[in-house]
Amino acid sequence: MSRDLVERRLLPRISNPILSRLDDSAVLNATGRLAFTTDSYIVDPIFFPGGDIGRLAICGTVNDLSMVGATPIGLSLALIIEEGLPFQVLDRIMGSVQSTCAEAGVDVITGDTKVVNRGKADKLFINTAGVGTISGYINISGSNARPGDKILLNGGIAEHGIAVMTSREGLTFSSTIQSDCAPLNGIVKDLLEAAGSSVRSLRDPTRGGLATTLNEIAAQSGVSIMIEERAIPIDDGVRAACEMLGLDPLYVANEGKFIAVVAPEAADAALAALRHHPLGARACIIGEVVEGTKRRVTMHTRLGPTRLLSMLTGELLPRIC
Amino acid sequence: MSRDLVERRLLPRISNPILSRLDDSAVLNATGRLAFTTDSYIVDPIFFPGGDIGRLAICGTVNDLSMVGATPIGLSLALIIEEGLPFQVLDRIMGSVQSTCAEAGVDVITGDTKVVNRGKADKLFINTAGVGTISGYINISGSNARPGDKILLNGGIAEHGIAVMTSREGLTFSSTIQSDCAPLNGIVKDLLEAAGSSVRSLRDPTRGGLATTLNEIAAQSGVSIMIEERAIPIDDGVRAACEMLGLDPLYVANEGKFIAVVAPEAADAALAALRHHPLGARACIIGEVVEGTKRRVTMHTRLGPTRLLSMLTGELLPRIC
Numbered sequence: 001m002s003r004d005l006v007e008r009r010l011l012p013r014i015s016n017p018i019l020s021r022l023d024d025s026a027v028l029n030a031t032g033r034l035a036f037t038t039d040s041y042i043v044d045p046i047f048f049p050g051g052d053i054g055r056l057a058i059c060g061t062v063n064d065l066s067m068v069g070a071t072p073i074g075l076s077l078a079l080i081i082e083e084g085l086p087f088q089v090l091d092r093i094m095g096s097v098q099s100t101c102a103e104a105g106v107d108v109i110t111g112d113t114k115v116v117n118r119g120k121a122d123k124l125f126i127n128t129a130g131v132g133t134i135s136g137y138i139n140i141s142g143s144n145a146r147p148g149d150k151i152l153l154n155g156g157i158a159e160h161g162i163a164v165m166t167s168r169e170g171l172t173f174s175s176t177i178q179s180d181c182a183p184l185n186g187i188v189k190d191l192l193e194a195a196g197s198s199v200r201s202l203r204d205p206t207r208g209g210l211a212t213t214l215n216e217i218a219a220q221s222g223v224s225i226m227i228e229e230r231a232i233p234i235d236d237g238v239r240a241a242c243e244m245l246g247l248d249p250l251y252v253a254n255e256g257k258f259i260a261v262v263a264p265e266a267a268d269a270a271l272a273a274l275r276h277h278p279l280g281a282r283a284c285i286i287g288e289v290v291e292g293t294k295r296r297v298t299m300h301t302r303l304g305p306t307r308l309l310s311m312l313t314g315e316l317l318p319r320i321c
Numbered sequence: 322m323s324r325d326l327v328e329r330r331l332l333p334r335i336s337n338p339i340l341s342r343l344d345d346s347a348v349l350n351a352t353g354r355l356a357f358t359t360d361s362y363i364v365d366p367i368f369f370p371g372g373d374i375g376r377l378a379i380c381g382t383v384n385d386l387s388m389v390g391a392t393p394i395g396l397s398l399a400l401i402i403e404e405g406l407p408f409q410v411l412d413r414i415m416g417s418v419q420s421t422c423a424e425a426g427v428d429v430i431t432g433d434t435k436v437v438n439r440g441k442a443d444k445l446f447i448n449t450a451g452v453g454t455i456s457g458y459i460n461i462s463g464s465n466a467r468p469g470d471k472i473l474l475n476g477g478i479a480e481h482g483i484a485v486m487t488s489r490e491g492l493t494f495s496s497t498i499q500s501d502c503a504p505l506n507g508i509v510k511d512l513l514e515a516a517g518s519s520v521r522s523l524r525d526p527t528r529g530g531l532a533t534t535l536n537e538i539a540a541q542s543g544v545s546i547m548i549e550e551r552a553i554p555i556d557d558g559v560r561a562a563c564e565m566l567g568l569d570p571l572y573v574a575n576e577g578k579f580i581a582v583v584a585p586e587a588a589d590a591a592l593a594a595l596r597h598h599p600l601g602a603r604a605c606i607i608g609e610v611v612e613g614t615k616r617r618v619t620m621h622t623r624l625g626p627t628r629l630l631s632m633l634t635g636e637l638l639p640r641i642c
Binding site for chain 2: 002022023024025029031036037039040063064074078079080109110112114115116119121122125134141142207242249319
């Protein structure tokens with residue numbers, strides 16, 4: 001039955017020459033520096049406006065590779081399925097895996113399927129890992145930000161977290177807020193072509209949101225960061241939902257946004273490249289890296305005073321990804 | 322709390338320069354052919370005689386890399402933890418991850434941790450993925466077996482499955498049967514040094530056991546296989562346990578055994594190399610590849626007649642790995 005499940009329901013969706021060899025490991029060619037990453041996805045509910053756990057699992061790992069400047073060369077897909085999950089649900093998720101892989105231009109090249117008894121898992125958990133290659137001139141790390149660098153963001157924040165939360169809680173607003181879940185490898189490629197080695201750090205603000213991610217970069221690089229509240233794009237509907245729910249959008253998860261820390265002389269070219277891509281139409285420079293051994297993230301608020309943004313403490317939303 | 326868990330309980334066990342960068346992907350150097358694999362581990366119980374889910378997760382992925390002739394260069398480790406799992410249990414598992422990594426000579430270089438509400442997972446699930454590099458002369462695949470090739474096995478079968486099952490069911494026998502769970506990269510390295518490009522196929526008989534794995538090789542290579550029952554090593558205690566439980570040891574899972582299909586002229590050198598390694602002391606030639614478009618696996622039994630060994634149908638033991 002397990003073999004049948006894999007051969008009839010899973011493989012047809014994601015078939016490619018490497019995966020189809022069905023050896024214990026996929027084999028592929030690679031040269032130079034390699035990127036390798038993994039994430040498990042346990043999002044609840046597994047379907048939400050703008051995406052589902054399958055799309056999330058592909059985007060999340062493609063994006064983690066993109067955030068070190070790597071071009072994805074292959075993904076793994078490991079399913080933990082709760083006994084009794086309807087086949088049509090699995091089929092729909094695999095359809096989403098397939099279409100998201102096509103969108104990102106990347107293949108699943110190795111995988112695993114496990115089934116656990118009813119009640120021993122919650123419907124479906126997915127782990128993806130990914131490998132990618134990094135071109136010689138690229139040197140991107142959360143530890144490379146330097147004072148004077150500009151901080152770019154490719155669009156509006158907090159959409160994924162609000163989409164999942166409102167769908168989980170059965171809340172309805174005047175308009176449905178869609179998750180921003182998207183593969184970022186294309187827009188990152190455009191950015192690297194435009195700004196090359198001037199790109200110091202890339203990071204996608206998932207769990208913990210924009211404020212937590214900026215704090216991570218400040219801590220890793222040993223710098224402080226100053227951002228402008230008025231420069232940060234937020235959709236009106238998302239802002240309204242955050243207000244009603246008492247959530248600070250700076251701490252709400254994103255799945256199709258990224259921060260780019262770019263040397264000042266390349267910032268305009270980088271911004272133009274982002275805005276030229278459909279996933280960066282609302283891209284902005286939201287602030288800059290400043291001297292500061294205290295590694296603080298500070299925001300000039302709309303109302304005038306500055307506000308210190310700390311790391312998120314406590315989990316805002318469990319099982320958001 | 323999530324950050325604290327990772328930094329205080331997980332990272333100290335598996336720290337290394339690549340992992341400690343804490344970027345979205347690990348970055349490492351690689352050249353040539355790359356192997357990439359993944360598996361999730363859902364074994365129940367998480368501790369069993371001879372191992373635990375942590376040891377299993379490291380060995381399983383190291384072994385999948387070894388089975389295409391790759392040298393592991395890095396592993397990922399992704400934990401899905403059920404809320405309420407005692408810290409001492411997590412610490413013990415991470416200690417096991419650490420010691421097994423040291424035994425295999427491989428590092429965890431990227432990871433992820435998720436926590437789900439109580440009742441939404443069963444204590445702990447682990448996914449590992451792995452990358453490895455393959456030397457130029459090696460060409461190993463389940464599809465490379467040819468008539469005349471010898472089939473080698475590095476030791477006694479069915480130990481892992483029986484160890485997990487007896488521990489789960491609270492059964493006691495005169496002696497405790499230990500899982501054979503072990504990293505096979507060292508013994509495979511010795512085999513490849515001795516037999517080089519004469520090694521056609523390698524595969525570890527995990528779920529489905531020896532008989533299912535031989536069927537997979539026969540199907541992939543388009544050949545038949547003939548094995549000798551009397552040549553297959555089985556520990557007396559394991560044989561007795563199988564008889565009492567009504568299980569056929571040919572279909573019971575292993576986690577430290579592998580089948581090597583080797584060209585006939587290199588079989589003696591290959592066998593000597595296996596026997597020289599601690600994990601191959603009981604290595605044997607158990608049969609050979611024969612002509613046969615029906616892709617059958619047949620066994621000469623101890624009693625004389627031959628027996629057709631089919632693929633395992635139906636799951637013998639759920640959650641065995």
